[in-house]
Amino acid sequence: MEKAIEVRDVKKYFYSKKRALFKKSEVKEFKAVDGVSFDIYKGEIFGLLGPNGAGKTTLIKMITGLLLPTEGTILVLGIDVVKETIKAQRNIGTVLAGDRSIYWKLTARENLEYFGALYGLKRKEAKERAEMILERLGISEKADQIVEKFSTGMKQKVALGKALMPNAPILLLDEPTLGLDPQSAINLREIILEFKREGKTILLTTHYMEEADFLSDRVAIIDSGKIIALDKPDNLKKSINEVKTMKLELMGASYEIIEGLKNLEKVQNVLSHYNQQNRTFEVTIHHYDGESVIHEILDYVLKKKAKVLNINVEEPSLEDVFIHLTGKSLRE
């Protein structure tokens, strides 16, 4: 398979000076991306899944040429991004996270035509392409209204439209559904799948595991600047098949009781979340052996006088893969 993007041993360290009065300032090093390598093949959707602060955005910015890697190389269609930034940028359409990447005081059409010019389209080309994209994304009715008044979902569409202007073979989408209501998110995911059908190569970052699972051909799981797993979603899930997931909803429990669960044999991970509204604990337990350990768990909980409101035994999700690998949850 042909490679669209090659990332080789890429590192990005940020340095911050802590300035203190009357003291020597010390330089702090922070490893936002810490030695990452992967390839993205032409025509695939490649998902980058990781919690906030994992280094996803930093990675995308290095690929688009906004940030210089501290070490390593990045090739886009064989072009070195650091050495030939502008040439590489011609092949990429990018949507950065958040709805602030377009001009709120311009209309949707003006935004697209403006970025068209920056992507090197002639005036006429830009006009035609903007029209087509507005039509395509279903916002042509509001094309001549100021973006400020749009909903978040609509703004996100304009941002996406902006990235489509150059008709580049590669799309980088940084958390495209962040902050959208469920319906708009579904809508947007459909659109992304359509792009894939047209043959575009898509790199998508997200911290929603369902989204990564649903959209991606392959998923890389990233945490603290390192890629800790990379495969097809199904394979990732199969890889932890011997691990079973059980979800409990407890009332009258405490963090101490939940800590105690970890001491049980064959229990691997225990994560809990306190639901303030219902005053219950939602506990996720990864364990090996299915039958006996369930009894042990329930015995333990009942002995501690906590009430079990709900029990679920679930198929592993990408979230479970993440928990399995890091011992923490994606949403933390």
Add this chain to the structure above:
Amino acid sequence: MQSLRVILAVAKKDLSTLFRYPTWFISVIIWPLIFPLLYILTSFAYAGPDKKGLIVFQKVAGTENIMGYIVIGTMVWMAVNITMWNYGGYLREEQLRGTLESNWLCPVNKFSILLGAGIISMVLSIMFSVIGIIEYRLIYGIKFTGNLIDWIVVFLILFPGVYGLGMIFASLILWAKEVNAAVNVARGVMMILCGITYPIYIMPNWMQALAKFLPFTFGIQAARDILIMDKTLLETAYNLILCSGEGIIFLALGMLIFKLVEKRVKISGSLERF
């Protein structure tokens, strides 16, 4: 060619926003009128009820037209001031708005974006100057000399220095974020040194020496020669050449600093909004 297209696109984008929210227009009308007023009225006080003081002033400044003398100084200062705030803060504003990165990841020479950004300030400066001149003529009754071509030459001569300075600030702000204080100091220095209300020969020698490093000192002098002292371009050629020469140095410095900062922000990642 591609650069020209980018420059025009940036200008078009800025201008359409500008004209969509036209409240600034009131400032364009009011400020040229009131800003020089303090100085003008003070000069009246110095001249005395019988205006005899003007004879003293004429000996050092070469003209009795004190109002014209002052409004030309303040007009140039206002043009520089607008450019410093508007153009100097341009990239920073894009950054706060969150759109800077969107521009930066486009396959263009980023310098052409900066060039395009200057056009809106140029339009505003021209507007301030034209409206100012009309107001001064009609409301304050100041008589100007010279012809339109001379005036345009003076404007063009001031241009490189003003934009060079704007560029320097636009770039530095990206790096240092809070340079409001620096902008204040810069325009203050200009206010002190360039002789907005007085001939620079009045200042101590060391200040005169400093003033000669600023193109605006010569620009203001040239503007006065042409607009109120009825001199020809040739007669003030010395000022014209020094003003544009120093201006071009400013411009080159602006380009250099921009390039340096462009590289730096790629390493520190400080382009993003925060």
Add this chain to the structure above:
Amino acid sequence: MSFLNVLKARFLISMKIYFRYPVNVLMTLFEPLMWLSPFYFMGKAFSVNGRIEGFEKYTGNSDYIGFMVLGFMVSAYVSMIFWSVGFSLKDEMRQGVLESNWSSPSNRIALLLGRTLFQFLATTFEVILIGIVCHFAFGFTVNKNILKAISFLLPGIIGLFGLGLFVASLVLIAKEAGPIVDITNSTLNALSGMAFPIKVMPRGFVFISMILPMTYVNDSIRALLLGQTPLMPLYKEFLIIVISIFIFWLVGSYAFAKVERKCKELGILGTH
């Protein structure tokens, strides 16, 4: 919380914010140089052997430096009132704390005063710095009537606080208050003779000047500290300044109460 506690809390917060930016203090040293130089050197362009005859005819002596520095000092107080009282509210709206502070039982005016009182002291500190800077840069000096001058200045400033309430109400209702405040502030400073003797203006403007109490603050201080000729006997000027306190406070608190009620009715606090 009692009135005094609120006052103290506000005061301390403001102080912390101020001293977090040492640039503030540096700018205080630089700004008088920047704003006064054009007046100073222009004065030089008019003077012969240190005297400006025309100026003497208006003010009684040639101390144009003292004239402008004192005017600048008084204008520092006026601007402080306009910007800090008016915008302390606006700032808090931005930070979204207005509504919580607002609804607390503490007196609203205490909130305003706490911040403004701090600003008053900060401005006084700045005014002293201005005096020192101008002494070295321009040779500014005054005679020893300082206490007397302060007794004219203080009531003037107290009156201004009342005016500040009026500005605060304006800021509360106007969305884009910045330019309005900027222009009124500059105009008020100019009309009350900050930079020039009011008599140089056309008659209509002189009339407006004569009804502004700040005119008498400027005038009396200059008469006391520089020995310049006042517009009228000083006791009369003092009387006018004192009377203006009542007028400003009456009008200010009336407007403020009115606007506050309106804002509460419409629920527009904190929505800016």
